[in-house]
Amino acid sequence: MxxxxxxxxxxxxxxxxxxxxxxxxxxTLVEGVRRADRAVAGSLQANYPQFHLVSWNYLYYHEYKDxxxxxPWIDALINKHGPTEQDMRDAHSWNIWLSRxxxxxxxxxxxxxxxxxxxxxxxxxxxNRYFNNTDNAASKIRDLLKQTLRPMLxxxxxxxxxGHSLGAVVAYDTLWELSRQEGLKGKIDFLTLGSPMGxxxxxxxxxxxxGQGEKSYPDLIRHWINLSAEGDVTALNQNLKExxxxxxxxxxxxxxxxxxxxxYNYFRSDEGLNCHRSYGYMVSPAVGSIIxxxxxxx
Numbered sequence: 001m002x003x004x005x006x007x008x009x010x011x012x013x014x015x016x017x018x019x020x021x022x023x024x025x026x027x028t029l030v031e032g033v034r035r036a037d038r039a040v041a042g043s044l045q046a047n048y049p050q051f052h053l054v055s056w057n058y059l060y061y062h063e064y065k066d067x068x069x070x071x072p073w074i075d076a077l078i079n080k081h082g083p084t085e086q087d088m089r090d091a092h093s094w095n096i097w098l099s100r101x102x103x104x105x106x107x108x109x110x111x112x113x114x115x116x117x118x119x120x121x122x123x124x125x126x127x128n129r130y131f132n133n134t135d136n137a138a139s140k141i142r143d144l145l146k147q148t149l150r151p152m153l154x155x156x157x158x159x160x161x162x163g164h165s166l167g168a169v170v171a172y173d174t175l176w177e178l179s180r181q182e183g184l185k186g187k188i189d190f191l192t193l194g195s196p197m198g199x200x201x202x203x204x205x206x207x208x209x210x211g212q213g214e215k216s217y218p219d220l221i222r223h224w225i226n227l228s229a230e231g232d233v234t235a236l237n238q239n240l241k242e243x244x245x246x247x248x249x250x251x252x253x254x255x256x257x258x259x260x261x262x263x264y265n266y267f268r269s270d271e272g273l274n275c276h277r278s279y280g281y282m283v284s285p286a287v288g289s290i291i292x293x294x295x296x297x298x
Contacts (some may be wrong), residue, residue, distance in 0.1 A: 003157045004295060005150055007052045010278060011165025011194070012126045016067040018055035020239040021047030024067070024074060026051050028279045031078050032288030041293040052148050056170070057142040070215065073269040074187070074279050081265035089263060090273040098232045107264030123234065127196070130166065131205045134238045149174070153220070160294050161190040164278045165234055168195035169202060175218035176207040187222035189294060193281045194228055194265075224256045225290055229265035231275035259286060 015021045026048060034041035058064060083091070083149055090096075132136045152159050162170035171190070178184045196202050203209065207214045224244075229233030237243065238260035247253045266273065269278030274280065283286055 003050065003155070004047070004160075005052065005152050006291070007145070007152075007161065008161045009054045009145060009161070009163045009167035009171045010057060011167045012123070013057065014061045014063045014065040015055065015057040017064050018053060018058075020214060021055065022051070022053040024279065025053060025282060027281035028074065028078065028087055029288075032238065032285060033281045033292045034208065034288070035081070035283070035285040036288035037292040037296075040295050041288075043225065044291075044295055049140055054145045054148055054167075054170075056144050056198045058290050059140055060137055062232055062272070065281050070269065070279075070284060073267065077267055077279055077283055083266040087266045087273055088230075091139060091229070091275050093231075096231045096233060096275075100236065103233055103236055122173060124201075125130045126166065127202060128168075130169065137255060138170075138173075140246070141170055145174045146178060149188070150178065150182075153178070153186040153188070155184060160191060160291065161188050162191045163195065164192065164193045164281065165195065165276065168192040168208065172197065172218065173207040175220045178221040180208060180215055184220065186220060190224040191279070191287075191290060192224070192226045192240070193287065193296075194232045194235045195240065196234050196236060196274050196278055198243045199237070200237075203243055215282060217244070217250070217252050219252050221247075221253045225259065227259040227263060227281070227287060227290070229263050229275050229281065229284070231262075231273070232265060233277050235260070258289075 006029075008029075010021070016024070029051070030041055030045055033183075036063075055186045120284055133139055149159065149161070161171050161175075163169070171192075175188075175190075182284045197206070207295035208218070224240070224247075226238070226240040237259055241248075241256040241258050244253075244256055248256060263284060265275045265277065265280035265284065270275070
């Protein structure tokens with residue numbers, strides 16, 4: 001029997017200390033699975049040691065986030081079993097539409113990025129810092145994931161690699177390095193949440209994209225499922241099957257699926273609805289169902 005392993009790679013911004021962050025993510029992940037399949041949630045609950053957090057954010061930001069103010073909102077999220085009418089309205093509000101429109105312009109005409117609202121501009125700055133490998137930080141981040149993933153591939157464990165937001169980019173680039181530079185063999189399943197990888201601005205800067213043919217893409221992904229919530233502007237181009245179709249044509253991946261319609265991330269805090277927060281994705285029954293199916297069938 002091979003061992004099931006779940007690896008989670010978080011997105012940008014400072015996070016809580018690793019032990020607390022892992023606990024909060026696990027709590028929301030198990031709740032999402034429970035909403036999809038109670039029996040699997042019971043089995044999963046007993047396997048916390050097989051859930052691995054690649055805690056790269058302190059290395060990048062040199063600070064931890066104080067989670068105190070978020071705890072009540074995470075508790076509220078876990079006690080909330082679906083989006084309210086207000087959540088759905090907010091996810092389709094005019095300011096979300098405007099942000100998406102401006103970000104689409106910036107994606108095609110990078111000079112316009114400086115005109116973006118502060119939050120979107122800071123995201124672009126973070127992405128540049130990662131792709132420019134400032135202070136070798138991006139390489140160090142990928143090394144953290146390699147330290148966790150490499151031995152699992154060597155042991156032929158069943159691995160579900162989850163990347164949220166910029167974490168999806170980190171995970172993908174790491175898979176490219178492991179397969180194309182290290183020649184590591186094996187297959188993992190890949191789940192991306194709120195991923196910006198369909199944006200032209202990001203897609204063309206992924207590792208391998210300057211090459212040609214099959215070496216442009218990693219060779220370690222078996223099934224790739226991409227999920228994004230209504231109103232999540234970070235996942236600008238949600239159709240990754242279209243963006244990465246050469247992987248299918250070249251037989252590098254068995255399937256790429258996009259789940260992008262009618263899914264709501266209803267994490268809400270005193271700042272209002274946040275359609276992108278990781279905890280909101282994790283409690284979603286849409287995500288829970290994917291993880292439950294993977295847990296049962298691998």
